[in-house]
Amino acid sequence: MQPIIVEELPHSIKKYVKQIEKVTFPKQGCTSDVGILHTPKGRYVLKRAKGEKYRKWLFKEYCVLGNIKMLGKFRCPNAYKFVQTAEQSWLLLEFFEGKTVREYLEKEDNEKKREHVVYEMGRLLARIHDAKCPKRLVSKQPWIHRMLQEAEYNLTHYKVDGNQQLLKQLQKQNMICRKEVLIHGDYTIDNVLIHDGRITAVIDWSGGTCGDARYDMALAVGFEDGIFTGKDSVFF
Numbered sequence: 001m002q003p004i005i006v007e008e009l010p011h012s013i014k015k016y017v018k019q020i021e022k023v024t025f026p027k028q029g030c031t032s033d034v035g036i037l038h039t040p041k042g043r044y045v046l047k048r049a050k051g052e053k054y055r056k057w058l059f060k061e062y063c064v065l066g067n068i069k070m071l072g073k074f075r076c077p078n079a080y081k082f083v084q085t086a087e088q089s090w091l092l093l094e095f096f097e098g099k100t101v102r103e104y105l106e107k108e109d110n111e112k113k114r115e116h117v118v119y120e121m122g123r124l125l126a127r128i129h130d131a132k133c134p135k136r137l138v139s140k141q142p143w144i145h146r147m148l149q150e151a152e153y154n155l156t157h158y159k160v161d162g163n164q165q166l167l168k169q170l171q172k173q174n175m176i177c178r179k180e181v182l183i184h185g186d187y188t189i190d191n192v193l194i195h196d197g198r199i200t201a202v203i204d205w206s207g208g209t210c211g212d213a214r215y216d217m218a219l220a221v222g223f224e225d226g227i228f229t230g231k232d233s234v235f236f
Contacts, residue, residue: 009046018040
């Protein structure tokens with residue numbers, strides 16, 4: 001069953017893209033339904049979220065993209081339309097040609113090509129952290145405190161991987177970030193796109209904020225058997 005059909009698209013989105021020739025579906029994430037709208041003028045990415053948590057994330061992605069689009073140090077999608085209905089939220093985004101770094105590394109055996117892509121992924125992350133964080137993404141409250149508060153809320157209201165004991169352990173630690181910078185918040189091999197051996201864009205910005213650069217780095221070098229090795233991680 002297709003996750004998105006043309007007939008259920010909000011009127012304002014159909015009016016913006018005008019004629020839709022077809023809809024195709026990439027590999028789906030766990031937080032949104034994703035479709036590629038093919039039109040005579042090009043392609044668009046359409047995301048649809050349901051449920052309180054995921055709708056909040058989609059709206060945050062829309063807000064973050066609106067704030068970082070003028071930075072110019074890296075490529076991220078333009079957000080064209082955000083629509084909320086009673087039961088779901090929709091976000092229309094710029095389309096970038098390419099596959100994820102995960103898909104690339106799963107199939108590429110050439111060690112030098114793999115090293116180059118991982119190295120470029122690290123350079124891209126450095127440019128993100130070096131960019132001036134927009135004022136609207138800066139909070140007076142330290143990032144780690146906000147993350148722990150969010151974790152506590154999610155633990156209370158949603159099904160999550162962690163538990164109360166782990167949360168209490170983290171809350172007792174005196175974690176400090178000496179300098180907060182612009183971070184992506186989910187910088188993984190699933191959220192960086194590559195085409196013709198070159199990184200084209202970083203997507204899925206719902207976690208974008210002013211925070212601890214080490215968080216992005218920890219996610220970026222997460223070990224996955226057969227995909228991202230310890231040897232690869234030296235390029236970060």
